[in-house]
Amino acid sequence: MLLVEALRDPASTASLDADGWAALLSMARAEQLIGTLARRLTGLLIPDAVERILDEARVNAEYQRRSALWEADCARRALAGYSGKVVLMKGAAYAAEGLKASEGRHIGDLDIMVARADLPQVEAALLAAGWDWVKEDAYDDAYYRDHMHELPPLIHKERDRMIDVHHTILPLTARPKPDAAGMLADAVMLENGFYVFSPTDMVMHSAAHLFADGELDGGLRNLWDIHCLLMEFNDDSFWSALKSRAEHHQLSHAIYCATRLAHQLYGTEIPKDWRNRHRQDKWYIMRLTARDDWGRGTCKFIRLVFYIRSHWLRMPPLMLLRHLWVKWRKG
Amino acid sequence: MSVHEFRVKVGPVAFRICSAWKRPIDQLADLYRDYPTPEIPDYSVRLEARSPFRRFIRPSITLGGDYMLPDAAPLPLAQGLLAAEMAMNLQVALGWRRHLLLHASAVEKDGKALIMTGASGSGKSTLAAMLGHKGWRFMGDEFVLIDLVNGEAAPFPRMISLKNEAIGAMQASALDGRFGPLMIGTPKGDIRHLVPARDAIAQIAVSATPALLLFPSFGYEPAVREIGASEVFMRLTQASTNYVALGEAGFTTLTRFIKTVPARAIDYRDGIEAAALVNQLWDELA
Structure with missing residues (x-):
């Protein structure tokens, strides 16, 4: 796929004609990787018309970084009276720590994690500081609180920005049971006062999100995060630490999937014995790269299969039936 | 497919x-x-x-x-x-992040731009279309693009989108105009597109220096009011879709615009009144 090729080997874009560039840019926008692409292509000789588009993407990525950190700071001030750790997750965490994964990255909602026992206190503090529930119905609200890894989403009344407050990294109904308390205990404070996960837990969260939860929407972007994190954390002791941490969190499958596919798509350097291909890899890759030259999602059937799979992973069969029944009745 | x-x-x-x-x-x-x-x-x-x-x-x-x-x-x-x-x-x-984007219409004369902004229904689009067929160059009726370095206004002269009563009015005054198909009962009412006049397309890449900013209101006795710089600033931040995203460049560009371009609010009831007010203010201020 054009986009994967360009991210993996930016010099490969030298052979693109006008239609090739148009296709690459549309794919990158559809996968929310245009800012990342712009960073990767910096310094290369590319057509002026493309350079102007990439400059625009750089301006936009900088805006998203700035507003994500501002939003994180607003949350920190709202939670100043809370004594527990407030850990930034995903985009905001990468930006706060200045990791390579944050370069040009699209950042949407703010994701934070706190101890589950403290959720009522944290939720009350956010509500008092101007956040409000996004309109949900009673079933959805109860579903979030009983079975999910996060509160129902909150949105700030004035700034119109969403915050997801997590207490662990996977739905409570999923089969793996990660050690959320251990993740909080190991979270580290940065010089700027924000907490982020330890390197292995950061990779763990990204991999769990991609391969043990969702339907692989935005998968190329998440996999690029994983690629960047692995490249940046890669040292002698990292891989054995990652392996034992994955076993501890019951996330070995997700971690092996994530590292293997990052290696296959983006050429990430991983240990030799982590590289064995699996039969299902080609289906993952087909789903991850299902975009045409106009940025449209293709492979409708494969998408449907992964959509069903995401629900299958998220909850046991009987509960899934009940959930689908309620959702279907509500239309 | x-x-x-x-x-x-x-x-x-x-x-x-x-x-x-x-x-x-x-x-x-x-x-x-x-x-x-x-x-x-x-x-x-x-x-x-x-x-x-x-x-x-x-x-x-x-x-x-x-x-x-x-x-x-x-x-x-x-x-x-x-x-x-x-x-x-x-x-x-x-x-778009290459200019400060203002939701506004604009016309040009002698290298200087008249920019009109306001809520939907204020008549800014119709006024620009009308002036575009009366000796001014039509620059756009949706977005005006302000250069982040030199403050010049770049044109964005897409099809003129005429709505409801404006369709008949322009069919009567732009006799040589080329119109698209009439679309009846769209979510925005009746709509018919008009191709901008030849000079608008010939000079599609030619910028102009902003010289006058108007906030028109349709349906009131003719009047002209001054507007304070702080109010202009507030209104233009709301009229811009990318002011926040541009960060410091957006602020610098907008404040320079406000310091250099005189602004007035005008009320009018028909095209003739509006044209008279526009010409009077243009001679005084631009």
């Missing part, structure tokens, strides 16, 4: 548009026939069938593109031009 495609450059913005149907593409190609054709588009726009059936039976268009709104309502095929125009505007509104 067979796809019909068209490319066009409007001012500095290059589009490629694909459609599941041939008709909207033919209409665009006809109306935009004198505009330049770009090689590499800035944005892609897609007019897609809502479902495989709705390509043929009661055809219904879903707007797609590089930038999309999650809850955009589908439109019938007969309103394909409106669909294309809405999707093109959306790309610029959500994507």
Whole structure:
């Protein structure tokens, strides 16, 4: 796929004609990787018309970084009276720590994690500081609180920005049971006062999100995060630490999937014995790269299969039936 | 899947548009026939069938593109031009970062630009269309693009989108004008597109120096009011879709604009009153 090729080997874009560039840019926008692409292509000789588009993407990525950190700071001030750790997750965490994964990255909602026992206190503090529930119905609200890894989403009344407050990294109904308390205990404070996960837990969260939860929407972007994190954390002791941490969190499958596919798509350097291909890899890759030259999602059937799979992973069969029944009745 | 495609450059913005149907593409190609054709588009726009059936039976268009709104309502095929125009505007509104973007109309005379902004229904589009056929160069009726370095206004003269009463008024005054098909009962009322006059297209890449900013209000006794700089600032931040995203460059550009360009609010009841007020203020201030 054009986009994967360009991210993996930016010099490969030298052979693109006008239609090739148009296709690459549309794919990158559809996968929310245009800012990342712009960073990767910096310094290369590319057509002026493309350079102007990439400059625009750089301006936009900088805006998203700035507003994500501002939003994180607003949350920190709202939670100043809370004594527990407030850990930034995903985009905001990468930006706060200045990791390579944050370069040009699209950042949407703010994701934070706190101890589950403290959720009522944290939720009350956010509500008092101007956040409000996004309109949900009673079933959805109860579903979030009983079975999910996060509160129902909150949105700030004035700034119109969403915050997801997590207490662990996977739905409570999923089969793996990660050690959320251990993740909080190991979270580290940065010089700027924000907490982020330890390197292995950061990779763990990204991999769990991609391969043990969702339907692989935005998968190329998440996999690029994983690629960047692995490249940046890669040292002698990292891989054995990652392996034992994955076993501890019951996330070995997700971690092996994530590292293997990052290696296959983006050429990430991983240990030799982590590289064995699996039969299902080609289906993952087909789903991850299902975009045409106009940025449209293709492979409708494969998408449907992964959509069903995401629900299958998220909850046991009987509960899934009940959930689908309620959702279907509500239309 | 067979796809019909068209490319066009409007001012500095290059589009490629694909459609599941041939008709909207033919209409665009006809109306935009004198505009330049770009090689590499800035944005892609897609007019897609809502479902495989709705390509043929009661055809219904879903707007797609590089930038999309999650809850955009589908439109019938007969309103394909409106669909294309809405999707093109959306790309610029959500994507453009190369200028400070003002939701406004503009016309030019002697290298200087008159910029008009205000709520929907204020008449800023109709005024620009009318002045564009009365000795001014039409620069655009949707967006004015302010250069981040030198503060010049770049034109974005897409099709003029006439609504309701403005259709009849312009058909009567722009006798040599080239009009698109009349679209009745769209979500925005009746709509008919008018191709900008020849000079607007010939000078599509020529910027102008902002010289006067007007906030028109339609339907009141003729009047002129001064507006304080702080109020102008507030109104223009609301009229801009990318002011916040541009950060410091946006602030610098907007404050320079406000310090150098005189601003007035005008009330008017018809085109003749408006033209008289515009000419009077232009002679005094620009």
